[in-house]
Amino acid sequence: EDGYRLWLRYDSLPKQTVERYRPHVASLVVQGRSPTLAAIREELVAGLSGLLGTKVAVAADLDRDGAIIVGTPRSSPLIARLRLDHLLRALGPEGYIIRSVRLDGRRAIAIASDGEVGALYGAFHLLRLMQTVQPLDDLDIVERPRLRLRILNHWDNLDGSIERGYAGRSLWNWSELPARVDQRLRDYARACASVGINGSVLNNVNADARILSAEYLRKVAAIADAFRPYGVRVYLSIRFSAPMELGGLPTADPLDPTVAAWWRQKADEIYSLIPDFGGFLVKADSEGQPGPRTYRRTHADGANMLAAALAPHGGVVMWRAFVYDPKPGYDRAAAAYDSLKPFDGKFAPNVLLQVKNGPIDFQPREPFHPLFGAMPKTQLMPELQITQEYLGFSNHLVFLAMMWREFLDSDTYAEGPGSTVAKVIDGSLYGQRLTGMAGVANTGSDRNWTGHHFAQANWYAFGRLAWDPNLAPRRIAEEWVRMTFTRDPATAERIVRMMLESYEALVDYMTPLGLHHIMWPGHHYGPAPWWDKAERPDWNSVYYHRADARGLGFDRTATGSDAVSCYNPPIRDLFANIATCPEKFLLWFHHVPWDYRLLSGRTLWDELALRYQRGVDWVRAARKEWDALADRIDAERHAEVARKLAIQERDAVWWRDAVLLYFQTFAKRPLPPGVERPAHTLDFYMTTSLKW
Ligand code: BDP
CATH class of the missing domain: 3.30.379.10 (Chitobiase/beta-hexosaminidase domain 2-like)
Known part of the structure; x- marks a missing residue:
């Protein structure tokens, strides 16, 4: 087992x-x-x-x-x-x-x-x-599937490592391909097909140009052959400057005819090896990746040039909207909206704009990305992160279908009430032809594929939601539990309940009330709300929480960055008003005084502290519950999950203590009754990174 x-x-x-x-x-x-x-x-x-x-x-x-x-x-x-x-x-x-x-x-x-x-x-x-x-x-x-492209994005590097991968090494063994194709590739494709996933981007969005070399394309073709019977098409992440690195051209300017010709020829070469090749995923002008901006060209120029090369073969371009160039006074939460909204209606018919669910970056909880309510003439494809980069790696039990449900049900009000993200993306609101959903995969060479047995449920849930974005998390969890752990209804129900509660609990012990991006820099495991050493302001935790003697949170209303104005009314006004802003997004949109009273009647400080405690309490209860199921689950998987839950408890306690001690230096208030005292001083947490 x-x-x-x-x-x-x-x-x-x-x-x-x-x-x-x-x-x-x-x-x-x-x-x-x-x-x-x-x-x-x-x-x-x-x-x-x-x-x-x-x-x-x-x-x-x-x-x-x-x-x-x-x-x-x-x-x-x-x-x-x-x-x-x-x-x-x-x-x-x-x-x-x-x-x-x-x-x-x-x-x-x-x-x-x-x-x-x-x-x-x-x-x-x-x-x-x-x-x-x-x-x-x-x-x-x-x-029938509601979305056409249901795709896993693998952030796998050619050296076998995986960016933000927590389940071992890459499944693609480049050195032995194409001569030997591991049986595991077939089993991967089976698993994908079993939930309707029909595409796989094999390599990291931070792409290595060599993936398009003749040598690698032969390897890619061997993978495509293994996947084909299962209806899983292969896609590649490309490096925008590949015509220079591989083709020896002096430029990668998308409007230069020699560049366009290079891409056309490359596309022809790919399709001669892989007739059903899916297309390209592109991270351009983002976090140091090359892109059209170098040549003063636009996102649309870049995407459309690639799209023209693929169009004769039926391929698509998935152009990522994860762009955020710092400007003085800018707010990262509005950056992608500002750079991409002007191009609505300017992309070729075989381009999708791939937009992360939230405006910052795969945080435990974010409001929906405002682009979903702002680009009616663009084929928007959400990008979810299945791998738990900011959610405890493969150590924490968290059922992400809850987060994705919240996102898909968010009302953008783009065409009046009921314009949910699900309707924007599945074509029912705007009737677009090409639809899709991408998930950053959590798979790797670990024997159980995903590191944590329960992380398999997130792969499963992604596939089910890409097939039907209206499915209920409960139904998905029930299916999965019965197929993996037990068919006994009472036991299944106890596990399902744990899964359904797990997401809110994780938000409680990591980033409650709209806090975000206060993780340890670099690896993103564990808390570091004090972090202020990065050269870019928006790579620092203090940029996001803005704690001071008065209060906590990022003012994104008109008195602050006004990023809230990227949303349509009335949701914009709802978020902008501290009295109506959902408390789960309070510190996302507002700088809130420490003594501000929340719905519970408690002050912000007390509520914050109690949320962290509540998160810890949940993990402890979940451990007890899991222990009580020992005789109902095979010993091997039971023990492995139990070990992970112990780590999760340690981490939840650490999060609570580190974050509260740090914010206490601003709030200068005692921990309310019911919140346990930290085991260490703030200095300890600030100098010790939590280990995974
Ligand atoms: C961030 C990850 C980084 C990715 C980037 C992206 O930390 O590794 O390259 O997203 O999505 O969350 O491009």
Whole structure:
């Protein structure tokens, strides 16, 4: 039980359930031959046989009651006879139907799609129904993805290290590729497909130009070959100056014809090796990365030039909006809005603007990025961070679906009330053709893929939400827990509850009430609210919390940076008014006096201290709860999670003590009753970095 199998475990179901299922699963009929059809057959044979505890019969045709028939109207004459073509076409090549049918008087379950990958998704759906012990009678399931591009972003470097990776080394073993392709790559693609992820950007956004060299492209092609049966397309992060570094050109000016020609030729070369290559992800003019600005060109100039090279092949450009150039008096929270909003409607049709969920940087909690309410003529693609850079690495148990739900449900008011982020991105508000969602992956070479067993749930949740941004976190957690840890409903419910509470608890012990970016510089593990040594002001913690004798928080209203004006009314006015600003964003938008009374009736100082304590209390309770589940979970995974929870408690205590001691030097007030006294002096925390 090392966690390698993720949520695709297929251990045999209880006898009673097997008895109920057996009449529905007497044989498997996957007609036709192709790598994807073979993958479907393989997955269903393993899954059904495992779950039922006996080998399922593979048949060439319908020869008995209780067949599972899978395919497309083209691959399977049986599926064709169901006359679902019209409906299937409407669902697209990734949509599918799972239906209880009768053919020639025989009962069967049909999994039908217009595309083979859609049929594969349907196969995984059927397995999920069984893994989570759902009935198989009278099935009539119709599914299609709400977003077209559902993509993992790997921040993997060519030397095998992973930027912000906490689960070992890169899964791509560049030195042995293309000669040897690890079985693990196939298992990665299986896992992705099982939740509908259909793209993978293989390399770090801080890109090495060499990824586009002939040598590396052959390696990339081998990975693409391994992923293809599972419908996972390969994308690459490119370095904007690659025409100079690889091509020897004197410039990378996007409007220089030789530069554009270099990219066109490079695209042709890529597609000759990888006909279904997805496209480019670009971090330009950001944190030292090269970009169009060097040549006084715009983001649109840069993105559109690359888009023109990819367009003949059907590829896309995902242009990142993570740009923030310091100017005197500027507020980082408004920087991307200021630089990109003017280009609304100026991007080519095969460009998506990839925007982080919040305006700063993957903090435990941020309000939604204002660009989501400000670019109606641009295809906006959110970028979520699955890897826990600012959320305790792979040591802390935190179920991120809660954060993502909050983000997707945020109302931008772009077209009046109800203009939620989910509707902006899925095309229902503006009808854009290209939609998508990106997640910075948390996978690595660790045997359990993600370092923490519970971090697997975040990979799972990302895929499920990219498939349907309206799914409830509870439902996602229930599925995942039943597929990974236990099918016992009472035990599952206790674990689900822990997961659902974990996000708010983490915010409590790290950055409650709208605090942000007070992590230790560089590695971002543990607290350092005192940090003020970076040369750029916005790389310092003190820039973000602005503690002084009067109070705490960043005034982003008209009396301060006025970044709040990037939001549409009435949400702008709601945030801007200290009396109506949701308390979870209070210190994000306001500089608040220490004695200001919150909804609880307590002063800011007291409430802050009690939130930190509440976070610690939760982790302690979670540890007890987990210990109490010892006899209900396999010993190996139970012990590993328990060890991580002990670290989480140590860290939560450390966060509370370090942050409160530091802010106390401004607030000059005692800790309220109920808040434990710190074990060390402030000096200790300021000179000791928390270790992971
Ligand atoms: C920051 C990370 C940095 C990334 C950057 C980005 O600290 O490693 O390169 O985001 O998203 O959060 O480009």
